[in-house]
Amino acid sequence: MTKVEKLERDVAALSETELAEFRxxxxxxxxxxxxxxxxxxxxxGALDRFADEALAEHRAGRSRPI
Incomplete structure (x- = not known):
């Protein structure tokens, strides 16, 4: 039995209260x-490209207030 299978079995056996606590x-x-x-x-820096694109769009006037 894998760890995930054991977890699935154990979670399925929880009471409603225990399941709410687990959630x-x-x-x-x-x-x-x-x-x-x-x-x-x-x-x-994995998100820098997205920030740069958004700022370029804004500077080009292609943004609007939200």
Missing amino acids: RWYAEFDAAVWDRRLAADVAA
Whole structure:
């Protein structure tokens, strides 16, 4: 049995209360993982191209207030 299969089995066996607690924990965990990945991408310059494109579009007058 793989780790994922074991997790699936264990999650399926949770009570409604335990499942709600797990959902809350996992949402926080997943958001923290996402934040770390985004911070790493920003630090590595992986998003610079998108920022440069957006700024060029704005300078060319192809943007509008939101």
